[in-house]
Amino acid sequence: KAGVTQTPRYLIKTRGQQVTLSCSPISGHRSVSWYQQTPGQGLQFLFEYFSETQRNKGNFPGRFSGRQFSNSRSEMNVSTLELGDSALYLCASSLVGGGDEQYFGPGTRLTVT
Amino acid sequence: GENVEQHPSTLSVQEGDSAVIKCTYSDSASNYFPWYKQELGKRPQLIIDIRSNVGEKKDQRIAVTLNKTAKHFSLHITETQPEDSAVYFCAARANAGGTSYGKLTFGQGTILTVHP
Numbered sequence: 001k002a003g004v005t006q007t008p009r010y011l012i013k014t015r016g017q018q019v020t021l022s023c024s025p026i027s028g029h030r031s032v033s034w035y036q037q038t039p040g041q042g043l044q045f046l047f048e049y050f051s052e053t054q055r056n057k058g059n060f061p062g063r064f065s066g067r068q069f070s071n072s073r074s075e076m077n078v079s080t081l082e083l084g085d086s087a088l089y090l091c092a093s094s095l096v097g098g099g100d101e102q103y104f105g106p107g108t109r110l111t112v113t
Numbered sequence: 114g115e116n117v118e119q120h121p122s123t124l125s126v127q128e129g130d131s132a133v134i135k136c137t138y139s140d141s142a143s144n145y146f147p148w149y150k151q152e153l154g155k156r157p158q159l160i161i162d163i164r165s166n167v168g169e170k171k172d173q174r175i176a177v178t179l180n181k182t183a184k185h186f187s188l189h190i191t192e193t194q195p196e197d198s199a200v201y202f203c204a205a206r207a208n209a210g211g212t213s214y215g216k217l218t219f220g221q222g223t224i225l226t227v228h229p
Contacts, residue, residue: 032215043217043219045218047215048216050214050215056215090157104149104159105156
């Protein structure tokens with residue numbers, strides 16, 4: 001099976017802009033979770049989607065949002081970008097997200113200038 | 114919410130030695146504990162995991178132990194090799210349902226360096 005894929009792999013944006021990142025889970029996986037990875041804060045949970053519904057959300061401002069499509073692909077959006085949003089954004093897929101393993105994609109490296 | 118502490122932050126060993134990384138968690142409802150290996154510029158890779166109904170799990174040179182009473186779990190790597198050099202993350206997740214779906218809480222990571 002193909003692994004988790006994310007696009008784009010790299011992005012450079014300016015403060016105030018918005019950005020949309022995409023994640024395609026492993027075939028058959030229905031849960032997608034998003035994480036932000038920074039040197040200072042480590043890996044932090046953003047949100048999780050299952051069957052097109054957000055089931056869980058981390059402690060991030062409302063500028064961070066996401067959605068999931070009927071084919072389980074997921075997107076996350078960050079509006080009004082700030083310098084502190086520069087990070088590696090990782091998505092992880094799992095079968096149903098309840099008690100099973102999560103497999104990560106390669107990430108999208110976002111740089112905000 | 115859940116908090117996971119990981120130690121040490123850096124670990125340097127000679128090839129062939131053993132390496133041990135320890136994590137403690139705060140939420141007694143946590144019941145799933147995966148370990149990830151992340152090489153420079155690559156994605157975190159799941160290397161082993163353990164559930165709360167098991168005390169130890171082994172996979173070749175890697176083992177994980179769990180002490181539910183003390184709320185800590187450890188990763189043990191034996192006969193280390195230079196290719197084991199990477200950042201290792203522990204994580205914890207509470208029971209499915211409620212606010213736990215999909216949410217892994219990670220430790221801060223351990224940079225493991227194996228010298229040839």
